[in-house]
Amino acid sequence: MKKETFVTKEQLEEIVKEYPTPFHLYDERGIRKNIRALKDAFSWNKGYKEYFAVKATPNPFLIDILREYGCGCDCSSYTELMLSEAVGATGEDIMFSSNDTPAEEFVYADRLGAIINLDDFTHIDFLEKTIGHIPETISCRYNPGGLFKISNDIMDNPGDAKYGMTTEQLFDAFKILKKKGAKEFGIHAFLASNTVTNEYYPMLAKVLFETAVKLKKETGVHIKFINLSGGIGIPYTPDQEPNDIRMIGDGVRRVYEEVLVPEGMGDVAIYTELGRFMLGPYGCLVTKAIHQKHTHKEYIGVDACAVNLMRPAMYGAYHHITVMGKEKLPCDHKYDIAGSLCENNDKFAIDRMLPKIDMGDLLVIHDTGAHGFSMGYNYNGKLRSAEILLEEGGSTRLIRRAETPADYFATFDCFEVGSKLTK
Secondary structure, eight states: OOOOOSSOHHHHHHHHHHSOSSEEEEEHHHHHHHHHHHHHHTTTSTTOEEEEEGGGOOOHHHHHHHHTTTOEEEEOSHHHHHHHHHTTOOGGGEEEEOSSOOHHHHHHHHHHTOEEEEOSTTHHHHHHHHHSSOOSEEEEEBOOOSOEEETTEEEEOGGGOSOSBOHHHHHHHHHHHHHTTOOEEEEEOOOOSSBOSTTHHHHHHHHHHHHHHHHHHHHOOEEEEEEOOSOBOOOOSTTOOOOOHHHHHHHHHHHHHHHTGGGTOTTOEEEEOOSHHHHGGGEEEEEEEEEEEESSSEEEEESOOTTTOOHHHHHOOOOOEEETTOTTSOOOEEEEEEOSSSSTTOEEEEEEEESOOOTTOEEEEOOOTTTTGGGOOOGGGOOOOEEEEEOTTSOEEEEEOOOOHHHHHTTOTTSOTTSTTTO
16 A cells, blocks of 8 residues: 655645644544545444544544544543533543543543443442442443454454453343443443454454343343444555455444344444544654764654654554655665654654655654554653644644643743743
């Protein structure tokens, strides 16, 4: 798959006149096209709903776009609940999937009327003591353990994950929750991350659908929804082909008709909690080459660093890089693309073959639309960058301003905002 930018060199040159690099840029046209494709892929299920994983890209302007298409919010913290409420999501438009949850977060989720997805068996008593009741609609997160395989490939190791209940705990939880007044139940599971295969969701669906049938028979509960959560990935590298969401949706439909419908469970709604798939390819980090270093290796220093995108430093993750205006030139120079943090792993690429880079060249780092800006931090006192939306008509909109020194120092009680240190 050829990696292409959604913005041209000419557009970027105009944007940087108004907004200094580095910044995250998002593609409104691509976002809208993708959500329409997702909704079409699952249109066969009457109750289908996408709960966007707020943690992936917690920007209200972008969430508002998804909300136009009926998306809810998947939250896992107090602040994410606040953000969801601020954009108008309340009640069952919110799925609260948390773990090691503080009491005040359960209280807030309950006040909003969110669907609470319990991560652990012990949370049943904790929730009841905290909010004084068990909600009539509730969900439990399931972890079957072991390895999750597709064909002979190990996709992930749920047995090592901290999330979810065992099979025995799940069945006991449903029985107890039913006795305590719950009337509508959901099942949730996340067994693999960033899968670039059309087989993952149908296989996960079969595991959950078969479990749902057994739960109904053994506990007598009504399964209202099955939440397939996230895990549908994106092609970070040029040699990967993107998932076909329509094929994925059709695969889930076939398993649904094979497992649930014959058991009289054709009213079960399918939910998803996609983050990376929803926005990942539709964001990029724009940065500028500002230094070059010739030592034991060839380095290009850019004005972005790991505080703007930590995945390469944290995971060794690959993010494709385009040198704007040099897309057709041969990639005959080997570089490490480095940021300015006092950390040796602050690199966006290692031994990457790219066209010759000159100082002032604009570099686009692809696929930062999810888990990009949101994982940022302030190490070395670095300030977080702006977020900009490239609108459908080609104009730009500032959707989060860049942090300033005043923002940074305002968090310290010993300094007054407006003092000489913050100017």
